[in-house]
Amino acid sequence: xxxxxENWKSEVYGNEIRDRLFEFAEAGFDSxxxxxxxxxxxxxxxxxxxHQRNGQEGYFMMRIGTPNGVLEPGQLxxxxxxxxxxxxxxxxxxxxxxxxxxxxxxxxxxxHWIELSDVPAIFEKLEENGLxxxxxxxxxxxxxxxxxxxxxxxxxxxxxxxxxxxxxERFKGDDDHANLPRKWKxxxxxxxxxxxxxxxxxxAFEPAYKxxxxxxxxxxxxxxxxVGFNVRVGGGLSRNEPRLARDxxxxxxxxxxxxxxxxxxxxxxxxxxxxxxxNARVKFLVDEWGADEVRETLQEExxxxxLESAGRDVREEYTYNAGEGERNDLIGVHDQKDGTNFVGxxxxxxxxxxxxxxxxxxxxxxxxSGEVRLSQRQNVIVTDVPDAALxxxxxxxxxxHYSSEPSPFMRxxxxxxxxxxxxxxxxxxxxxxxxxxxxxxANVDLPADVDEFHIHLSGCTASCAxxxxxxxxxxxxxxxxxGDPVEALDVGLGGGLGENPQFARWVTQxxxxxxxxxxxxxLIESFAAEREEGESFRAFVARHDDEELDAFVDPxxxxxxxxxxxxxxxxWYPYAEEDSMEDAPLTPADD
Amino acid sequence: xxxxLRVLDDGxxxxxNDDRKVRVSxxxxxxxxDLCECALTDLVVENFQSVGADGSTVEVQVYGQCIACGxxxxxxxxxxxxxRGGEFAELDRSAVRRVRR
Numbered sequence: 001x002x003x004x005x006e007n008w009k010s011e012v013y014g015n016e017i018r019d020r021l022f023e024f025a026e027a028g029f030d031s032x033x034x035x036x037x038x039x040x041x042x043x044x045x046x047x048x049x050x051h052q053r054n055g056q057e058g059y060f061m062m063r064i065g066t067p068n069g070v071l072e073p074g075q076l077x078x079x080x081x082x083x084x085x086x087x088x089x090x091x092x093x094x095x096x097x098x099x100x101x102x103x104x105x106x107x108x109x110x111x112h113w114i115e116l117s118d119v120p121a122i123f124e125k126l127e128e129n130g131l132x133x134x135x136x137x138x139x140x141x142x143x144x145x146x147x148x149x150x151x152x153x154x155x156x157x158x159x160x161x162x163x164x165x166x167x168x169e170r171f172k173g174d175d176d177h178a179n180l181p182r183k184w185k186x187x188x189x190x191x192x193x194x195x196x197x198x199x200x201x202x203x204a205f206e207p208a209y210k211x212x213x214x215x216x217x218x219x220x221x222x223x224x225x226x227v228g229f230n231v232r233v234g235g236g237l238s239r240n241e242p243r244l245a246r247d248x249x250x251x252x253x254x255x256x257x258x259x260x261x262x263x264x265x266x267x268x269x270x271x272x273x274x275x276x277x278x279n280a281r282v283k284f285l286v287d288e289w290g291a292d293e294v295r296e297t298l299q300e301e302x303x304x305x306x307l308e309s310a311g312r313d314v315r316e317e318y319t320y321n322a323g324e325g326e327r328n329d330l331i332g333v334h335d336q337k338d339g340t341n342f343v344g345x346x347x348x349x350x351x352x353x354x355x356x357x358x359x360x361x362x363x364x365x366x367x368x369s370g371e372v373r374l375s376q377r378q379n380v381i382v383t384d385v386p387d388a389a390l391x392x393x394x395x396x397x398x399x400x401h402y403s404s405e406p407s408p409f410m411r412x413x414x415x416x417x418x419x420x421x422x423x424x425x426x427x428x429x430x431x432x433x434x435x436x437x438x439x440x441x442a443n444v445d446l447p448a449d450v451d452e453f454h455i456h457l458s459g460c461t462a463s464c465a466x467x468x469x470x471x472x473x474x475x476x477x478x479x480x481x482x483g484d485p486v487e488a489l490d491v492g493l494g495g496g497l498g499e500n501p502q503f504a505r506w507v508t509q510x511x512x513x514x515x516x517x518x519x520x521x522x523l524i525e526s527f528a529a530e531r532e533e534g535e536s537f538r539a540f541v542a543r544h545d546d547e548e549l550d551a552f553v554d555p556x557x558x559x560x561x562x563x564x565x566x567x568x569x570x571x572w573y574p575y576a577e578e579d580s581m582e583d584a585p586l587t588p589a590d591d
Numbered sequence: 592x593x594x595x596l597r598v599l600d601d602g603x604x605x606x607x608n609d610d611r612k613v614r615v616s617x618x619x620x621x622x623x624x625d626l627c628e629c630a631l632t633d634l635v636v637e638n639f640q641s642v643g644a645d646g647s648t649v650e651v652q653v654y655g656q657c658i659a660c661g662x663x664x665x666x667x668x669x670x671x672x673x674x675r676g677g678e679f680a681e682l683d684r685s686a687v688r689r690v691r692r
Binding site: 004035036037038042053271278419424425426427460461462476477478479480488508509567569 | 595597599600601602603604606608609610614615616617618633635637638656660661673684
C-alpha cells in the first residue's frame with residue numbers, strides 16, 4: 001500500500017506546489033488547513049522549506065541548492081543579505097548570535113527561522129540573482145555535488161562544471177524526474193583527488209580514461225584514450241545502513257552523462273520502493289538487484305545506445321577525506337590552472353554569521369573574482385586570487401577567524417544541525433563540536449607530522465555530518481550518568497574515503513558528552529605513543545581490533561564542562577533562558 | 592471521529608491529527624523481554640517505524656537501543672498515549688510501558 005507521503009505526492013508535487021505555497025504565504029500560516037498540515041509541510045520540502053522541530057512551530061529552515069557549491073560573483077552577498085533580513089528568530093545562539101548561514105556537507109546553504117510570509121520575497125530575490133531553493137529537499141534530484149573548484153583546479157582530469165551545470169538545468173523542474181521514491185543525490189567529479197565523494201552518493205560519476213575508437217576527435221581509425229566518467233550507483237550513509245556506491249561497469253563520455261543520469265533516475269523512479277520509505281533509497285534496490293541487473297536494466301529500458309564498459313579510473317590518487325596523504329581537504333592556498341589561486345578557508349562546523357558572510361563577499365570581490373565556492377567539509381573557498389594579492393588577502397582580519405591555516409581540530413570539525421532545529425537529532429551538535437574543538441586545541445597535541453584530524457559529529461543515524469568517513473566519528477545517543485539521563489555519543493574510528501574507502505568501526509558506545517573530549521585526548525595519547533613511524537591515524541586504527549581501540553578511547557571527565565547534558569529536545573530552543581516547551585514562542589504573526 | 596496517525600520526517604515524529612505529538616530521543620522504560628534480557632529495557636527512541644491504534648490507545652513500533660545492555664532492534668507495539676474526544680494525551684514518560692503481546 002502506498003504511504004501517506006506517496007498519496008500526497010500523487011495529488012500535488014513538484015513545480016505545482018509553488019502556487020499553493022505562495023497562496024499560503026499571502027493568506028498567512030494559519031490558512032493552511034488544520035487537516036492538511038502534514039501534507040503541505042511534506043510538499044514544501046520540494047521547494048527547500050523544512051518545518052523546524054516542535055517548539056518552533058511556523059518557522060522553517062530554508063535550503064538553497066548551489067550546484068557543486070558554486071556561488072557566482074555577487075551571490076554570496078545575496079545570501080548574506082537574505083540571512084540578515086529574514087533569518088532572525090526568537091532564539092539567539094550563544095556562539096553564533098542571532099543570524100547566520102550554514103554551509104552543509106552537500107555544498108548547499110541553510111538558513112533558519114524563515115517565516116512563510118517572507119518566502120515570496122526571498123524567492124524573488126534569490127531568482128533575480130540566479131539562486132534557487134527548488135528541489136533542495138524532498139523526493140527528487142538534490143543539489144549536485146562535486147569538486148568545488150571544478151574548472152579551476154590545477155589537479156583536474158576533466159572539467160566537470162559544464163556537466164554539472166547541464167544536469168542541474170535539465171533535472172531541476174523536469175516533471176518526469178520530479179517525483180522519485182526518495183531523495184536522489186548525485187555527485188560528478190572531474191578531479192583526481194576524490195573531492196566529489198561519489199562513493200557516498202546515490203549516483204556517482206568519477207573521472208576515468210577509456211580507449212575508444214576515434215576518441216577525442218580522431219578520425220575513427222585508431223584507438224585513443226578519451227576522458228569521461230565511470231558510473232557508480234547506490235551509496236549513502238543513513239539509517240545504520242551505510243553503503244559505498246557500487247561499480248556498474250559503465251564508462252560514459254561527458255556528452256552522454258545526461259542520458260545515463262536521466263536513465264538511472266528514471267530506473268529509480270520506476271523500480272524504487274514506494275511502499276516503505278525506509279527501504280526506498282536506491283542503495284536498497286542495488287542490494288536487491290546487484291550491480292549487473294542495474295546495468296542490464298539501464299541498457300535495455302532506459303538508454304538507446306550501447307553502454308561502454310568501465311574505463312581506467314584514477315581512484316588510486318584519491319586523497320580527499322582519505323585520512324592520509326596530501327589534500328585531505330581543500331583548506332589553504334592552491335594553484336589554479338590559470339595561474340591564480342584558490343584559497344580554502346575553514347568555517348568551523350560550517351556556520352558563519354551574516355555580517356561575516358557579507359564581509360567575505362566583499363573580500364572575494366576585492367581580492368578575487370567575487371566568486372566563492374563551498375566544499376563538502378562545510379568550508380568556503382575564495383577563487384581567482386592572483387599571486388600579487390595573496391599576502392594581503394591572507395592578512396585580512398576576517399581570516400583570523402576563518403583561517404587558511406587552522407588548527408587540525410578546527411579544520412577537522414564537521415557537525416550537522418542537531419537538536420537546535422532538527423526533528424530527528426538526539427543531541428546538540430554544532431555548538432558542542434565548537435566546544436570540543438576549542439578544548440582539544442587548547443589541551444591536546446597531535447604528533448608533529450599529523451596536521452589533519454577529522455572529527456565529525458552527527459546527531460543521529462541520518463548521518464548528515466558524514467560521521468562514518470572521519471578519523472573520529474561521533475553519533476548522538478543517550479545514556480545514564482549517576483542515574484540521570486544525559487546526552488551521549490557513540491564513538492567510531494578509522495573511517496575515510498580514498499582508493500579503498502572504509503566506514504568507521506563503532507568501538508565505544510554511549511560515552512556521556514562531558515567525557516568525550518577526555519576520551520579523544522586519551523585516544524590521541526595512545527596513538528602518539530604506539531604508532532609506527534609516520535603511521536597515519538587511519539592505518540593505526542586498521543591494525544588494531546575493536547577491543548584494543550575501545551581501550552584507547554577511555555572516556556574521562558576533564559575540565560571540559562558541557563552545559564547541554566540534559567535532554568535538549570525537550571526545550572523549545574536549547575539556548576533560551578526560559579527553554580521549556582511551555583515557553584515556546586507563538587507561531588509568527590503574519591505581516 | 593477518525594484520528595489521523597502518521598510517522599513523519601524519517602521517523603522523527605508521531606503526528607496525531609496533523610500535530611506533532613511524540614518525538615524521538617526520549618528514554619522509555621519498557622517491559623520488552625523480546626528486545627533484550629534486562630529486567631526493564633532502558634530504550635532510547637531513535638526512529639518511529641509505524642503507528643496504529645488499539646481502541647483509543649495509540650501504539651507505535653520503534654527502533655532503538657537499550658542503553659543498559661546495548662541491544663538494538665525494533666520493538667513490538669508499545670502504547671504512547673490515548674485519544675479522548677479527539678484530543679491526544681501522551682502517557683507519562685516515566686511510566687513503564689508494556690509491549691502488547
